[in-house]
Amino acid sequence: MGSVCSVSISTEDIAGRCCDCTAARANYICKLQENRVTLRTELQKLRELRNDVKRKVDVAERQQMKRLDQVQGWLSRVEAMETEVTQLIGDDAENIEEKRFCGSCYPKHCFSSYTLGKKVVRKLQQVAALMSDGRFEVVADVVPPAAVEEIPSGTTVGLESTFDRVWRCLEEEHVGIIGLYGLGGVGKTTLLTQINNHFLETSHNFDVVIWVLVSKTPNLDEVQNAIWEKVGFCDDKWKSKSRHLKAKDIWKALSEKRFVMLLDDLWEQMDLLDVGIPLPDRQNKSKLIFTTRSLDLCGEMGAQKKIEVKSLAWKDSWDLFQKYVGEDTLNSDPEIPELAEIVARECCGLPLVIITIGRAMASKVTPQDWKHAIRVLQTSASKFPGMGDPVYPRLKYSYDSLPTKVVQSCFLYCSLFPEDVSIDKEDLIWKWICEGFLDESDDMVGAINQGFNIISTLIHACLLEEPLDNGYVKLHDVIRDMALWITGEMGEMKGKFLVQTRAGLTQAPEFVKWTTAERISLMDNQIEKLTGSPTCPNLSTLLLDSNRDLQMISNGFFQFMPNLRVLSLNDTKIVELPSDISNSVSLQYLDLSSTNIKKLPVEIKNLVKLKRLELSNTSELSSIPRGLISSLSMLQIINLFSCGFHEPDGNESLVEELESLKYLIDLRITIVSASVFERFLSSRKLRSCTHEICLRIFKGSISLNVSSLENIKHLNSFAMKHCDTLIKFDWAETGKETVEYCNLNPRVKCFDSLETVTIFKCRMLKNLTWLIFAPNLKYLQITDCEQMEEVIGKGVEDGGNLSPFTNLAIVGLFFLPQLKSVYWNPLPFLYLRDISVFNCPKLKKLPLNSNSARERKVTIEGEEEWWNELEWEDEATLNTFLPNFQAT
Template structure:
């Protein structure tokens, strides 16, 4: 029995297992091995399917720039999970297979085997299902366009204020088109980058599009960039019009910001398919250009055009130090100071600061830095790495875009003047005329107008800087670039050593090739060697200490057309050899101490321009000499010591004379002058009345009739008490029509200057040391002034008013005036002038500056409190203006 019992006990587990197999779960054990083999096969197939799908996705993403579909992403993710899970089950399977017995229909661990078998069966079905769902016709599509794409940029120095102004303007609803202009290399593109990235960082309202305009086919190229940015295919487009239609259909439904970099001409937004920005659509167009003219054409409202200026000294130094590196600057205690001199020569232009800063990063001795300063001062910066190959070519694009060779030559001519030199526009144009750079015109006025038009074009191209309405200047780096261009040219050969403290006549290797020489603003005393320049056309020698010019100096200059000897205050005599300059058309002897003109000048029959202004020592001009200059068009003699009446007699024979400036030294002389035809037929631009001693009352009738008179000086007329203008002259339509500037100095008995109210376009009024003057416009005469002009027109064009050291002056005008153009008032040494003709509406909208003594300013009596509040910020103490040359 015991044995039987024992057997029955040993059979219980088997019976239990067989009982389990008899249930519905037995199949998980019986089919385990088959399911495992099937799972391995299906997983292998899923892996192949996943690999093929991934290959298709990579091609779509990498080559076609598409984005994978979400369902494809989900499929790949699920397949990855299934494969990982299945691989883990397969790895675990051997131990479960070992538990199988009785032909794999039973297990020694039935519960574990059933559980594992369930997992295998389930995973097998999931893999099969995944394979069925993994068949895709397309795996990717075009990605949604981001609102803005961030652009790479470096940290900037000094552009913060520019950015803040531009960004602030862009926030205004009424601003749709905004221009940014300035010199090449000044930071316009960097500023546009910052605007792009600002849009990227803070707003998703705008679809931001960046496009670079090219000089070649700008519309087509910008259209292609816009199309790419908004997801349009450019394939199949045949014309600008077709592109424009497609672009317009997309952009008219978007609020966009189009950033156009580097425009060289007006860009026609409509033709390109860009909807014009309006307050309704809220879109923006922001562009950069080197040309102010392009700005005006794109956006006539100049309030919405911003000029990027060069960096101020402290910002310029910071940028330069960043590029040089602090380690180099610490190599020697002198280098920091020398670095400041290098920065000064770069004149705040970021491109120059960066390029030269990098070039100096390896220079760690003071001598290397001293050499760099010397090179920069001699306008030879092309020796620096990156300047001649990178910096100048970038700047030269502005030069290349000038309309023709004439304008290019006029631009290069400006580099003859020294660094930071204020170039008078009229002087420059007269030199261009003398050189023959302008068109042949029927009259001098047309030629001058063309010259001023070219100056305007150069200002618009940011190749010249407007200093004031009378003068321009050239940025130091632009000047260096111009000299580099001239040096590379086969046709233009310059020798320029202006403002470099030369004490002796310089030498050059190839004088015969030189076409223009400038030795202005040096300390040369003697010219003792013959200048052999057979092709020379312009010679600038002004602003030196010349005493001696040998007679033979001019012997070998047969082509010379322009000669400037002005501002040589020690030059008392001209060499007779000047007669050899048979091609000379322009001769400037102003501000010299020459005592006579040599009779040999008769040979200068081509002369068209002669400037003798402020040659106070000139006492003798040989008879009939001036009449020998039969082609003379311009004769300037204001401040000349030689009597004007003798000149006027000869001028009657100069049929081409058009422009004249004169000085009269008595009322009788002025009266006699009005009898000459040339006095009224010429364009008399400047008149000086000086040292009158023969009259207490002066009639300005003759002067009032001068159609082109723009400057009138009345100097040291000590006895003059009153100026009269006859009533019939006052009523004339063109009384003092062109008069822009009046200077009265040391007229101690003059009581008022009411006559200036009849100069409708007066812009500058200077009254200096008129110690008896009590009022500008007399209260006894306002009746006729008001009757003819009306208070609102008085001084309506006045920009500058200077009143200095007129001790009795009490009144400017007895009522407040609007002064719509007034910019500067100087009142110095006028202690009795307590009230100004200002109210809260005067100079409204203008940035008025009032310069005066602090004690005087405290005692000013204001019309009301609002006027006082309005003008208190305008005051500047006169201590800062004591050295101002107000003449």
């Protein structure tokens, strides 16, 4: 027999363990009902936590963030747990409980209760674990940029073969850098756009495709920022790094990727290492494609492939030309189609030329017009530097076709402004007037209208562009180059323009270049001071705007500028003007706005021809010598809006001096006392020519009469700043201090010209209900008004069918702790673009519904907490505006 294994266990141990086991099992059964109730309660708590987490996730995802994987996993587990618990404590569990408590506790029922009780306890433990795991501090993260981002592009003509050639080069291992060169306007940017977007349509092995616009005067910091936005996190902290440290970060990120770098509009050699771009080679298999107008630059950049973007073939040229001339014109005379073919061939297949001349000829419906065009195009043999023969001489045809020398001069004047800058129409026209281009005689309004007519002529000739905001115009960079070529190379114009904008200048060009110049523009540089006495007998315009380091102009600088007519120092840090400004006796336009000017020299009295004086946003201006303004008897525009100047008498003497100006037609003024405001309102002359009013630092309680403001017919902009005491608006007919708006006719357009309203630190102001009478209001900003409760009060609801703010484009509401309402009903905002709200905790509803924006994209900016507590008209309204919310 085999050996016997003996195990000794005491009877007490067995009994104890059995009792424990029995007690535990009994608890499963006895506490089943209690545990089931507890499980149901805990499940509800888990659901509530799940809902809180999902709400945070939803808010984050509205801001284009991506939920964390651990959050998604937890939500999935909660969903599964919810299903399991529901099944566990459903009807079957209820039946078992009923039988047990009715005395039908047979062994099989006891066993079922025990099994169920054990599962319930286990689920309680699992729910508790899920509750613990669901306390997320962060639920989502910033979504990294897409590997390829689509770039908007119009229809293209005739680039297919060049595109195919470039794409084949991308597949060649030995080709790392590709240079696309060609004439301005030939379609290089369009081709590069096609290449970028094709990466979205086809499979490839690249990790990221990066598009960067370089432009003629490259800003390497902006180039680095554009790259880092694709491969890193480009916040303000990173932007403040030195270029060297940025380059190191970019180099490290790109070295770990297979990238395609697309650099558009390269004008000079760029050191890739200085930016941080690894040199594409066989090892990293990355690619760099750039566009330029210079074949030489392709060599300097080390391009293994230099591909010319050529002009269009004849068929494509003719198709494009016909499109812009139009069938009606081509069919207007039997001779025209044949003549049109000759004109189209003279365009040499350059898309920009085809479009420009095609548009110019679209209204030419006689054979004589077309024959004249052919003669001009064929006999224009002028050359232009660096761009090849076919471009500027043919583009110049649009310039030559302008109706008068005056219109041509006005066009060339536009080239004084930096590339891609938006030019204010009215400011441009006044410069033309002061230059003497426009015939003002005794009719200044007629001269201004003439200026607008010239702008329209230039837009229709495709020599100017009109952005979305029709108060501005832009000059296409190729057209601007053509204008500078005309002024720099063409006969009598040669040497008369000196234009070095955005050239990185820290000091002025040598004065020898100033001698023959009639117009000089050094805008947007870093010039720190102007010293010396340049001899400029013919200089009529000097533009120094946006030299933000310019603090000093030495005495004697203006000594030899007797014919200077336009001087602009806008957005510089000039503290004072030299006294020899008095030598510029021909000066008609002087712009000192947004400078640090502290006082005006008394010598300005000698500028008796001055027509326009700009002093807006000069917060440091402390004094204007008495009698100075009245001595400038030819002044027609004076801008003192948001100006720091104020005198102990509340500048009442200034009002008297302004009244003495015989030719004043445009006044923008800051008023700092109630008495001066009353004095101002009593002047019919000043009311009739005022366009902007800023009320600032009023002392004492006053009552502003709305009907008096109504008499300022041309009021375009109204501001109130630092008016801490009680400001009331009343209506003359009521005889009361508060407005009885319900007695008024809301259809009366009291402030028909008012477009901009700015309210800043008016602590006693409770509403701006009078704005119902400003139907053309476009910009509204209210900041730091402690008692502001509503923008338009509900007291006007009986005044008829109101629809204020129809033309409102931008509204800003900041630091308004009591603000509860903008308007009590949803409004149709036909032009609304942006709503910004910050620190307005009681504003729970905006006057919006799903039809308010009429399919326009309206950006709403504000704090997340405020946004989450907003009340909406309905679900459709929330869905309409939800995608455009931006957290501040």
